[in-house]
Amino acid sequence: MSQFKIYGGKKLQGTIEPQGAKNEALQVLCAVLLTSEPVTIHNLPDIVDVNRLIDLLASLGVKVTRHSPHSYTFQADAVDIDYLYSDDFRRKGAALRGSVMIVGPLLTRFGKGYIPKPGGDKIGRRRLDTHFDGFLKLGATLRGNPGENFYGVESNGRLRGTYMLLDEASVTGTANIIMAAVLAEGTTTIYHAACEPYIQQLCRMLNSMGARIEGIGSNLLTIHGVEALQGTTHTCLPDMIEVGSFIGLAAITGSEITIANAGVEHLGQIPTVFRRLGIQLQINGDDIHVPAHEQYEIDTFMDGSIMTISDAPWPGFTPDLLSIVLVTATQARGSVLIHQKMFESRLFFVDKLIDMGAQIILCDPHRATVIGLDRRQPLRPATMSSPDIRAGVSLLIAALSADGVSTIHNIEQIDRGYQNIEHRLRQLGAEIERIG
Missing domain, CATH: 3.65.10.10 (Enolpyruvate transferase domain)
Structure with missing residues (x-):
């Protein structure tokens, strides 16, 4: 070592x-899964966690074009959902806590999202309940076996917008639920949402892709679901x-x-x-x-x-x-x-x-x-x-x-x-x- x-x-x-902001980068990278069109992201930090997530996206079938160590274009027009059941996915997903944020985009666009218990810093309990409670409120069904540290959600058809009050202002939980809600049918209201600059940047990026998110910068977000999102260009803070x-x-x-x-x-x-x-x-x-x-x-x-x-x-x-x-x-x-x-x-x-x-x-x-x-x-x-x-x-x-x-x-x-x-x-x- x-x-x-x-x-x-x-x-x-x-x-x-x-x-570039690490925490923002992990969120906006997962958002590329929400569209089949190209998404270009600038000012990505050239760090282990970000590079691991880019590698995971590529393994999922996302086309990755590297322009420089800090600028990439992604196109998720041929995502391999079956990869979620592979041992390789379990290994790569478990190595990175930020990988949990692929679940929301995959769930809302493809009807299923799985993740092994993610890794990351050993700084105390970092539960995932907020993420999955939000998915269930949007109409998803819990799948998998928590005893095996493998979690998943599925939906029969399009997710449905709803009101939810988060039990904690989780940054990654808020990001995951936002990404699930942008393609849901109807309106989703998220109260006690995290409102860090990373979340604000994610919302602005999604709006530039055609999402309809109101209340950016506050802890009360209103998301009007749309049928599809398009590509965009985004720069991290x-x-x-x-x-x-x-x-x-x-x-x-x-x-x-x-x-x-x-x-x-x-x-x-x-x-x-x-x-x-x-x-x-x-x-x-x-x-x-x-x-x-x-x-x-x-x-x-x-x-x-x-x-x-x-x-x-x-x-x-x-x-x-x-x-x-x-x-x-x-x-x-x-x-x-x-x-x-x-x-x-x-x-x-x-x-x-x-x-x-x-x-x-x-x-x-x-x-x-x-x-x-x-x-x-x-x-x-x-x-x-x-x-x-x-x-x-x-x-x-x-x-x-x-x-x-x-x-x-x-x-x-x-x-x-x-x-x-x-x-x-x-x-x-x-x-x-x-x-x-």
Whole structure:
């Protein structure tokens, strides 16, 4: 397995541009199954999870034309539904959590959709009930054997629009139900829908294909079913998680970094949360400049009580950046309580930061208190293993700030979400090498 060797404690400088949004890419790639016409997608990130999904689509019979590592055209005019019953499908589908979002498009267009229990980060329970409850409300019938970790839905004829109140604002669940509903008969109303920028982008793409979706950007979506969709061209947003990662990297290493083409209007609470850590951001058009910080001080609430940063469904703060915020806070002045509400295993990587000298109290699986070191002492180098995508990058950021040589194993997790990260960081002056 590959590993990173990082020579930390060095200040970085320069300009870096975020990749296309991973979470959006996984959704819009599944949407190509909704039409027999060509769909071109630009600004796709060249990462493991996206490439696995493209390979899965090709195995399903989708024609894939690669124009560049970031631009593809797809045409799903000869989908092989029988492939869903193959061992190859079970293997490829299980390797990628985003593969669950092929079920909605396949169900509504071909009358059946199957998926093995998908993989992904081991960050806690990530149930699929919201997806399948939505399909059943649209008139589908559950098939398969959950005991074999193979799930499926089928329909006799066209799905039927209905009202539904989601039990949770699941991003992938909302995306899956939207894609199933666009070709259903009648009107579907989805309340408590996720409304992240990724969902907004998916809805805009579907509307450009001929769908009729109202309420984009809100948690109440109204979808008027249409008979068929046509082709389109779509461009993915910059990845907001990369933007936040680079802000945290600049602050903790005392570096001056400009994040170009950051998609500022789609960042929501992200700049505000980093400013609460005392990080000064200069926004120039669509660029974010992070000046070198000798110190940064965590804010408090108005009554002087300790700052709490927690995740919430959009427009709340994204859970994917809590690990980055936690690492960044280790060298701040002051204290902060990090409250990870959505996933009960996502904070377990803090033991590695504690080994590096960070002052962190893990209160329970969901909460950790960080007492900032105020740069009185740098983090110590360490040998670590990446447990998931976001924790892996957080440990990489910690290693870049540590004074000495660190090693990170299992970097395949990082590759799932960050494209060519070592090459891009070396352009900022980082000393990092991939081994193996």
